[in-house]
Amino acid sequence: MVAERLRATARISSLGSVLWHALRLAMLCKVCAVVKNRFFSSFPxxxxxxxxxxxxxxxxxxxxxxxxxxxxxxxxxxxxxxxxxxxxxxxxxxxxxxxxxxxxxxxxxxxxxxxxxxxxxxxxxxxxxxxxxxxxxxxxxxxxxxxxxxxxxxxxxxxxxxxxxxxxxxxxxxxxxxxxxxxxxxxxxxxxxxxxxxxxxxxxxxxxxxxxxxxxxxxxxxxxxLVQTRPMAMCLLVAGLIAWAGQPWPLRLGLAAAVAGGIFAGVLSERLQRKNRKSP
Known part of the structure; x- marks a missing residue:
């Protein structure tokens, strides 16, 4: 009796797993259909x-x-x-x-x-x-x-x-x-x-x-x-240093600070580079 119940439970579990994977596949197909209608209404x-x-x-x-x-x-x-x-x-x-x-x-x-x-x-x-x-x-x-x-x-x-x-x-x-x-x-x-x-x-x-x-x-x-210019190099260097220094910060705030610092360094370096080019 116990063995039959275990077999029945296993079959139900297996059926549930199959249904779950079928649902995921249906969701993926639906997403693909929406993408096709939105972007590929005609074959590219x-x-x-x-x-x-x-x-x-x-x-x-x-x-x-x-x-x-x-x-x-x-x-x-x-x-x-x-x-x-x-x-x-x-x-x-x-x-x-x-x-x-x-x-x-x-x-x-x-x-x-x-x-x-x-x-x-x-x-x-x-x-x-x-x-x-x-x-x-x-x-x-x-x-x-x-x-x-x-x-x-x-x-x-x-x-x-x-x-x-x-x-x-x-x-x-x-x-x-x-x-x-x-x-x-x-x-x-x-x-x-x-x-x-x-x-x-x-x-x-x-x-x-x-x-x-x-x-x-x-x-x-x-x-x-990809680092081929001075602004890109400065952006990478500053972002890397801030990310390394900010590792102990909570909520991964070091990552957000690294992004902001890297962008600021890159923009500042690019402006200085343009200013030097314009100056005689």
């Missing part, structure tokens, strides 16, 4: 596909770092006490690794919900600056499309996009839109797939593997070649 032409391919080609090497960080974050979600289902929802709905890692210790200590939201806002306040810089390129789009682009934006995509089009006089072209999509779409898939792998397979990874350090090295290999 050859030029659009080439521009998308340029973005994909530029971001390919960065996907190594993105995937590593996603995998590490997925492991951290489960180790913090979240169930696999809760961790899956969080990684799909909160596309921000720094916000996730900031929220986890606060959730573990049962901190107020408002404090968790404020902490997540502070560590991601840099995206306000990113959005303001990208606004001239996409302001001609409807607000749902801009909201879509904003949700899927990432640090790597912003750096690569501004590195190519930041000084462009023409803003708002189809080339720029499809190039940006070629950056953000692969990053989203790489992050979420690797994060899901971390959630469901992270327990198989030996604790001796220093994945966090590997992710840092991968990011450095991407960012350092």
């Amino acid at each position: 032409g050859a030029q659009a596909r080439r521009d998308f391919g340029k973005g994909l080609g530029d971001v390919l090497t960065a996907l190594v770092a993105v995937s590593t960080w996603g995998f590490v974050t997925g492991i951290a979600l489960v180790k913090s006490g979240l169930t696999e289902s809760m961790a899956t929802l969080m990684t799909l709905l909160v596309y921000a690794g720094s916000a996730q890692l900031t929220a986890l210790p606060l959730m573990e200590t049962l901190s107020p919900l408002l404090l968790i939201f404020v902490a997540g806002l502070l560590v991601n306040i840099r995206f306000l600056i990113f959005g303001a810089a990208l606004q001239p390129f996409f302001r001609h789009l409807s607000w749902p499309r801009r909201l879509f682009l904003g949700f899927f934006s990432s640090d790597i995509a912003f750096v690569l996009f501004m590195g190519r089009y930041g000084d462009s006089k023409l803003k708002g072209s189809g080339e720029q839109l499809w190039y940006f999509l070629g950056l953000i779409v692969p990053c989203w898939f790489a992050w979420n797939l690797s994060s899901l792998l971390g959630i469901y397979l992270g327990g198989l990874v030996p604790a001796s593997w220093s994945l966090e350090f590997a992710a840092i090295l991968a990011l450095m290999a991407i960012i350092i070649p």
Whole structure:
């Protein structure tokens, strides 16, 4: 009798798991359908596909770092006490690794919900600056499309996009839109797939593997070649120093301070550089 009940319970649990995965797949299909209707009402032409391919080609090497960080974050979600289902929802709905890692210790200590939201806002306040810089390129789009682009934006995509089009006089072209999509779409898939792998397979990874350090090295290999001007070098140097000094600060405020300090240093250095060029 007990054995039959255990078998029945196992079947119900298995059925529930199947239904849950089917629901997630249906949600993903719905999102893809909305994206298709919003952005791909007609199949993109050859030029659009080439521009998308340029973005994909530029971001390919960065996907190594993105995937590593996603995998590490997925492991951290489960180790913090979240169930696999809760961790899956969080990684799909909160596309921000720094916000996730900031929220986890606060959730573990049962901190107020408002404090968790404020902490997540502070560590991601840099995206306000990113959005303001990208606004001239996409302001001609409807607000749902801009909201879509904003949700899927990432640090790597912003750096690569501004590195190519930041000084462009023409803003708002189809080339720029499809190039940006070629950056953000692969990053989203790489992050979420690797994060899901971390959630469901992270327990198989030996604790001796220093994945966090590997992710840092991968990011450095991407960012350092992009530093080609004095303002960019000053921005990186000041942000790095502030981030290092601000490690003990609560709520990861050192990260927010590093972003603000790096931007200020870069802008100041650029203005001084222009002033020196104008002076006889």
